[in-house]
Amino acid sequence: MDVEAFLICDAANDQFGKLNLLGAFDAIVAPSAPVVHPQFTVVLRIRFKKSESANHPFRINIIDEDGKTIFPKPFDGNVNVQLQDADDSAVINLIVNMRDIRFEKFGRYSVDLTMDGKQRGSLPLFVKSPPTVGRP
Secondary structure (H helix, E strand, C coil), rough: EEEEEEEEEEEEEEECCCEEEECCCCCCEECCCCCEEEEEEEEEEEEEEEEHCCCEEEEEECCCCCECCCCCCEEEEEEEEECCCCCCCEEEEEEEEEEEEEEECCCCEEEEEEEEEEEEEEEEEECCCCCCCCCC
């Protein structure tokens, strides 16, 4: 299995296997904390070899700097990969929409991907205040 893309973005869709992304980012800027972000999308594009035809359970979790999950329950899912005889690999596009996610404080968070019980990727997500602009 090869993770070809793992991103946080404003939106994404899949049209017949073609992955379309809008606005990849790694920071949320807000005037004060806690911050409730209305919507963002975690996107994955994963390539599987023929020998990896099977069910693949996965989990997406967001943790804070102290290693604590910010969800009451992480996002769990499963992909069932079945390749045709003529194919040597297959790509799965995963699009996970996150709504009204609450970040209690400013700082560094991590969006973590676990698949088949193994850590497969981690993305930083910074929640911060706007930059201070000097005044004359």
